[in-house]
Amino acid sequence: MSSILISSSEEYSGKSAICIGLGKILKQRGYSVGYMKPIGNLLIDVNGVLADEDAVQMQKILELKDSINDITPILLTERLTSDALMEVEKNLDNTLIDAYSTISKDKDVVLIEGTGGIGGGAMYGLSDPQIASKLGTKILLITRYDSVFAVDRILSDYKIIQDPAMLAGVIMTDVSSSDIDNVSELVVPFLENRGIKVFGIIPQDATLRSVPICGIVEDLHAKVLSGAGHLEDLVEHYLVGAMEVNSAIKYFRRVPNCAVITGGDRSDIQLAAIEAKVKCLVLTGNLRPSEAVLGTAEEADIPVLLVRGDTMSTIERMERLIGRARIKHDVKLKRIVNLIESNIDLNSLTKAIGL
Amino acid sequence: MLxxxxxxxxxxxIGASRTEGKVGRAVVENLLNDFKGQIIPINPNADEILGLPCYPxxxxxxxxxxxxxxxxxxxAHFIPNVLKDxxxxxxxxxxxxxxGFKESGAEGAKLERIVVEVxxxxxxxxxxxxCLGIIDTTSNLNASFAASMAHKGNIALMSQSGAICTxxxxxxxxxxxxxxxxxxxxNKADLAENDFLQVFADDDATAVIVAYxxxxxxxxEFIETARRVSKHKPIIMVKSGxxxxxSRAVSSHTGTLAxxxxxxxxAFRQSGVIRADSVEEMLDYSRAFSSQPIPRGNxxxxxxxxxxxxxxxxxxxxxxxLSLSSFDKSTIIRLRKRLPPAANFYNPVDVLGDASAQIYGYALxxxxDDSNVDGIILLTSPQAVTSIDEIxxxxxxxxxxxxxxxxxxxxxxxxxxAGERILNDHHIPNYPFPERAVDSMRALYxxxxxxxxxxxxxxxxEADKKIAELLFENATKQKMRTLGLESFDILNAYNIPTVATINTKTLSETVAACEEIGYPVVMKILSPDISHKSDVGGIRLNLLNAGDVERAYDTMMVNIRRYMPHARISGVQIQKMITRGKEVIIGMNRDVQFGPLLMFGLGGTYVEFLKDVSFSVAPINIDDAKHMITSIKTYPLLTGVRGEESSDIDSxxxxxxxxxxxxVDFPQILEFEINPLMVLPEGQGCVAMDIRLTLKEE
Known part of the structure; x- marks a missing residue:
């Protein structure tokens, strides 16, 4: 049995996406794959049981038979943190090791997903390097390459890990097209000269950042007024329509696959958005648009969503949705698998995992 | 046609009714009043309506x-079947x-689509x-639920508002x-303005075409049709919104973008349509055209x-x-003969407050008779001795x-x-105030x-379209919607002169490029995401040596990463610095109704504020291009003011x-702009310095 701990330099760097993609690929290759997220931080209530959202989702995607309590044995509840701060002994190490031994039974490989950044969980003695050493596994570090400072983060994470042998290697994600050449020609050789294996770089990808319209409907508690047949379409960006109509249409045309947020009374903006073939319209303030506009939207097969919130709060929610949207959608699942297969040196990676 | x-x-x-107050009855009544042909009411629940045998x-x-x-x-929901029948x-x-169609929402829109298909x-x-229906006074047809039949006349009217009809x-x-x-x-689901422009053009009874x-x-198609028709019959249009x-009100009323x-x-200018700004103007003009000859001059x-x-x-x-004509000497002599000495014999002719109808007649x-006069505005105010009806x-x-x-x-x-009534009886318009008469005269002129x-x-x-096609193919492959300096080749493909440029990726390449082009140079950031380069420090002018270039390069990269951290940067462009010439802008925005709308204006920092720009719908001919250039307020700056040399306007x-x-060749271009186009002195042409375009999603 082999295992790997997927850690990251910072939050929202793509750990879950890599776990999903890698899990799928390994399953396809015939391995029996297990998954753990030792510390759950995205708490949700599943039929009366507190669980972690990533874990629940992963259970579905990888069709895991293991119990959710073993997949995520420790949950970051308020009680847990206050006990930790008051130094109450909780025996978390045993909990972790017990769950791990249950999960790893009959598995070829277990993917262990870290929580937050690499140091997350240190106050419980369960930072990613600590967990890795307790379970005797190596670390795969995921780093979002937003600028050259990502190199600094990788190097300091390398120091945090202490034992150089524990770091299997690095995957850099979300690399913008203008940085790709620089990263592959300069950054990768630089890191490898310092003994840090780079398994690959994953370019920025609009599909991965996107959110399906039905996800917006769900998150914003929206009412669908038209285009109900297109709720699976993906939205990559959102724009706010608060300008004069002729500027609006130019602005909407420049951005692919976007949702436009505007007021229900701005029929001109709504039509400009329909004309520019945006993916969907989000109308705020619970102001129902003119029926004639809905007629045009229906003709153009564009979903019009009506939400109660004002424009400002709707923007805030959209901001949180796009770019951080979790991978649930089939198109996105396929996309991450495809990105990993075409950008990651899977042979080296599986070898490093011990497969 | 039709x-x-x-x-x-x-x-x-179909849907004729016996019930008073119903549209189905009003239509039958209207037809019965004037129509000489056969009228057949259809209603499954009646045997006869208003004495006419009815069929199910x-x-x-x-x-x-x-x-x-x-x-x-x-x-509405019966109509697909009725149409099929x-x-x-x-x-x-x-x-x-x-x-109950598109105007009433999503369901109505679906129904309208079905109806059009059937x-x-x-x-x-x-x-x-x-809609309200149609009326034709030549065939005595009133197929509408309007309250009355129109009088016979020579004005053909179409209206997108039923209320304006009534x-x-x-x-x-x-x-x-x-x-x-x-x-x-x-709703214009099938027949629309272009069809009726043609119908009215072909109609012998119609002398003037009017539309709201x-x-x-x-x-x-509108431009082509109107351009053809306006040669033969005047077209007057009100376009509201x-x-x-x-325009927002239009949007919510019709569900179409104005x-x-x-x-x-x-479009109206290019196709010879006379635009009226209000229904009042539209009716004023149409009465003038309906009753008066067209003046030969102004x-x-x-x-x-x-x-x-x-x-x-x-x-x-x-x-x-319009100009006030200078009368021929003989006119002044003739006026002096009969008009009182205190009258004014020059233009405007004042026949004085006590003028009789005979004096008016003589003056008129x-x-x-004066060959210097192309048209007359006749004004009257009611004074104690004025005999309005005689006048x-x-x-x-x-x-x-x-x-x-x-x-x-x-x-x-x-x-x-009383005077107005006499004029009306002879289909001659009376305008309640002089300005409205003058406006209508201007329309005639x-x-x-x-x-x-x-x-x-x-x-x-002549253009090498292959180059442009390749450029767009690449952009589509890379899912790029906006292109900037990297698409300069499209200008070269159309033989539009561009400034000497080299695109570079690194500092050392950049310095080498500057040496090759020769100082002074301009450095511009290459990024499809940055439209206003100067706002983020993406343009540096007048760099004189390698030291300038290196400092400019480093500060530019830092500034852009700071202000636009997510912009994709593919390097910089080095351009030859051009110091002479006048900056102008040529742009295009694909209008939702007319397609490519070209824009021309003087360039520079104040252009967005001054909005001194002109427009034409492409394709344009040389006359349109000249009109675009000469109609901006700052045109004299191009011809040269205060001893400046004139710019190369032909270029x-x-x-x-x-x-x-x-x-026109590439409908996938949604927006386009050369800004600035540097116009050099006469005979030396012009050069494009920067470009930006937005492409349609494929």
Whole structure:
């Protein structure tokens, strides 16, 4: 049995996406794959049981038979943190090791997903390097390459890990097209000269950042007024329509696959958005648009969503949705698998995992 | 075209009703009042309506092939089946009065789509839905639910608003204004303005075409049709939704985007349509065209019995681009002969407050004879001794014989009413105030210019389209929607001169490029995401040596990463610094209704604030290009002010034509801008310094 701990330099760097993609690929290759997220931080209530959202989702995607309590044995509840701060002994190490031994039974490989950044969980003695050493596994570090400072983060994470042998290697994600050449020609050789294996770089990808319209409907508690047949379409960006109509249409045309947020009374903006073939319209303030506009939207097969919130709060929610949207959608699942297969040196990676 | 629709022998009213107050009854009544052909009511629940035998369905008619026109007033959801029956019964023309389609929401929109499909399948042409109906006074057809029939006349009107139809009919009744045809367009699901422009053009009874529109269905076709028709008949149009708030109201009313007002102005100008800004203006103009000849020029004579009115009219003439004619000496001598000595014998002619009808008549006749006069504005105020009705009678006489337009403004209320009535009875308009008479005169004059225009097609441009195609293919592959300096090749493909440039990726490449081009140079960031380069420190001018270049490069990269951390940067572009010349902008924005709308304006920092720009719908010819350049306020700056040398305006004309061709060749270009285009002194051409374009999603 082999295992790997997927850690990251910072939050929202793509750990879950890599776990999903890698899990799928390994399953396809015939391995029996297990998954753990030792510390759950995205708490949700599943039929009366507190669980972690990533874990629940992963259970579905990888069709895991293991119990959710073993997949995520420790949950970051308020009680847990206050006990930790008051130094109450909780025996978390045993909990972790017990769950791990249950999960790893009959598995070829277990993917262990870290929580937050690499140091997350240190106050419980369960930072990613600590967990890795307790379970005797190596670390795969995921780093979002937003600028050259990502190199600094990788190097300091390398120091945090202490034992150089524990770091299997690095995957850099979300690399913008203008940085790709620089990263592959300069950054990768630089890191490898310092003994840090780079398994690959994953370019920025609009599909991965996107959110399906039905996800917006769900998150914003929206009412669908038209285009109900297109709720699976993906939205990559959102724009706010608060300008004069002729500027609006130019602005909407420049951005692919976007949702436009505007007021229900701005029929001109709504039509400009329909004309520019945006993916969907989000109308705020619970102001129902003119029926004639809905007629045009229906003709153009564009979903019009009506939400109660004002424009400002709707923007805030959209901001949180796009770019951080979790991978649930089939198109996105396929996309991450495809990105990993075409950008990651899977042979080296599986070898490093011990497969 | 649509001959049987407007001149039918047999009409069916599907949804005819016995119940008073119902639209289905009003239509039957209207038809019964005037129509001489056969009227067949259709209603499954009645045997006869208003004495006419009634049939349950159009398919139950004994010999059903003879229906030329079906007027449909049944509820919306029945209409697909009703249309199918019409199709099976061989009916080719329908007017759908019923509402409940696109204007009523998503379900209605679906229904409208079905109705259009059914109509298409059976080759049925349809007016509406959601309209008032149609009227043709030549065939005595009132297939509408309007309250009254129109008077006979020579004005053909179409309107996208049913209310404006009914209001106009009522207004026209009061003024004895007559119409040839009257069409309420409704939702324009099938037949729309372009079709009726052609119908009205072909109609012998129609002398002037008038329209109230909230949008056009096919802008390019509209321009072609209107350009052809306006050579023969004047077209007057109101396009509402001129302002931001008005266009929003259009949007929520019709569910269509109004399109930019600049585009309408350009399209109307290019196609010879006379634009009226209000329904009042539209009716004022249409009455002038309906009753008066077209002036040969813009030299106007004013005849008045009150100095004040004459001055107002003179001011208004000046503001409208009309000139006051200088009378021939013989005219002044003739006027002196009969007019009182205190009168004014020059233009405006003041016949004085006590002028009799005979004096008015004499003055009018004298001025009409003057070959320096192209049209006359006749003003009257009711003074104690003024005999309004006598003056009106003399005007009627003169108008009948005149080959020059005479527009009257009898200003007042109760006391001028009798005169106005006489004018109305002879279909001569009276304008309640002088300015409205002058506005209408200007409309008449502008048509004399429109008639003279000879449309020359745009010159043929040689271009290497392959280069552009390749560029767009690459952009599509990379999912790029906006392109900047990296797309300079498209200009070269159309032989638009560009400044010498080299694109580089690294600092050392950049310095080498500068040495090759020769100092001074300009450095610009290459990024499809940055439209306003100077706002983020993405342009550095006048770099004189390698040291300047290195500092500029480093600070530019830092600034851009700071202000636009997510921008994709592919390097920088080095350009030869050009110091002479005037900056202008050539742009294009694809208008929702008319397509490629070209823009021209003077460049520089203040351009967005001054908005001194002109527009034309592509494709443009040389005349359009010249018009675009000369119509901006700052045009004199290009010809050179205060001893400056003139700029090479011909090269700008050539560039406009090339851009016009390019945006027509490549409909995937949604927006395009050369900013700035540096215009060099006369004979030295122009060079494009920067470019930006937005592509359609493939």
């Amino acid at each position: 001959e049987e629709m407007f001149n039918p022998d047999m009409i069916a009213i 369905s159009i398919r139950d008619l004994p010999s059903y092939t003879g229906i030329d026109l079906a007027v449909i007033v049944v509820p 019409c199709g099976l019964a061989g009916v080719k023309n329908v007017v759908v009065i019923s509402a 109509a298409k399948k059976y080759g049925i042409r349809m007016v509406g839905p959601n 209001a106009t009919l009522d207004w026209a009744d009061a003024k004895s204004v007559g119409f040839s045809k009257f069409v309420s367009l409704g 529109l909230e949008g056009v269905k096919n802008g390019q 001129r302002t931001a708030v008005g 399109g930019s007002d600049e585009a309408y102005n350009a 030299r106007i004579a004013i005849i008045t019995n009150a100095g004040g009115l004459g001055i107002l009219a003179a001011d208004s003439c000046y503001e409208n681009g 006749e004298t001025v009409l 009106a009678k003399i005007v009627v006489e003169k108008v009948k014989l005149s080959t020059k337009p005479i527009l009257c403004s009898f200003v007042g209320g109760t006391r001028v009413a 502008s048509y004399s210019e429109i008639r003279k225009l000879v449309y020359k097609p745009p010159p043929v441009i 700008v004309i050539a560039t406009l034509i090339k851009v016009s061709q390019m945006v």
